[in-house]
Amino acid sequence: GDSVTQMEGPVTLSEEAFLTINCTYTATGYPSLFWYVQYPGEGLQLLLKATKADDKGSNKGFEATYRKETTSFHLEKGSVQVSDSAVYFCALSLGSSNTGKLIFGQGTTLQVKP
Amino acid sequence: GAGVSQSPSNKVTEKGKDVELRCDPISGHTALYWYRQSLGQGLEFLIYFQGNSAPDKSGLPSDRFSAERTGGSVSTLTIQRTQQEDSAVYLCASSLVGGANTRETQYFGPGTRLLVL
Numbered sequence: 001g002d003s004v005t006q007m008e009g010p011v012t013l014s015e016e017a018f019l020t021i022n023c024t025y026t027a028t029g030y031p032s033l034f035w036y037v038q039y040p041g042e043g044l045q046l047l048l049k050a051t052k053a054d055d056k057g058s059n060k061g062f063e064a065t066y067r068k069e070t071t072s073f074h075l076e077k078g079s080v081q082v083s084d085s086a087v088y089f090c091a092l093s094l095g096s097s098n099t100g101k102l103i104f105g106q107g108t109t110l111q112v113k114p
Numbered sequence: 115g116a117g118v119s120q121s122p123s124n125k126v127t128e129k130g131k132d133v134e135l136r137c138d139p140i141s142g143h144t145a146l147y148w149y150r151q152s153l154g155q156g157l158e159f160l161i162y163f164q165g166n167s168a169p170d171k172s173g174l175p176s177d178r179f180s181a182e183r184t185g186g187s188v189s190t191l192t193i194q195r196t197q198q199e200d201s202a203v204y205l206c207a208s209s210l211v212g213g214a215n216t217r218e219t220q221y222f223g224p225g226t227r228l229l230v231l
């Protein structure tokens with residue numbers, strides 16, 4: 001079935017370090033891909049998205065490129081800040097489902113230390 | 115403008131009791147989704163509404179779970195005869211159109227944290 005796999009956390013980095021969170025997916029069609037973020041005590045919010053192959057989503061210094069050949073959507077940031085500490089979820093949405101429902105990865109906790 | 119709101123924010127109940135969770139989507143959003151976030155299962159889809167109808171209920175874990183939406187707006191998720199395994203955070207999301215338009219962003223509410231004792 002359709003699924004999303006994320007690298008296991010927690011990921012602990014020092015401030016200004018480079019961040020990569022791996023995400024791969026399995027889908028029967030051509031999904032849209034999303035990264036959502038959940039800051040401590042807050043709800044899920046969209047970080048970025050890409051809706052077709054080779055698209056790059058970007059926001060707040062984060063980037064992810066939709067790679068159809070490797071079925072991946074890895075999240076990167078060149079220099080993390082303490083305020084980036086949160087749980088990050090990779091997700092896909094399939095048009096073939098006719099619902100737009102999101103299928104999520106298990107989430108990756110990022111902790112950034114000063 | 116106002117985002118998605120949910121109530122109550124926290125609910126503690128005893129095993130076997132019924133609970134109702136409420137979601138107020140963003141005004142004008144026709145699509146509404148319920149998800150569940152639990153330690154063991156991560157984030158799972160429960161049900162999708164388009165207007166007042168629910169074309170996809172495939173994620174509801176048992177017949178103790180039901181949901182309705184009225185006036186194309188507010189939705190209520192009801193859990194009957196709650197069990198301890200129902201303990202989780204229940205999230206509601208809305209989007210403008212939903213359905214096969216997968217490019218749309220879903221906007222999430224803060225969730226209802228349910229604890230079944």
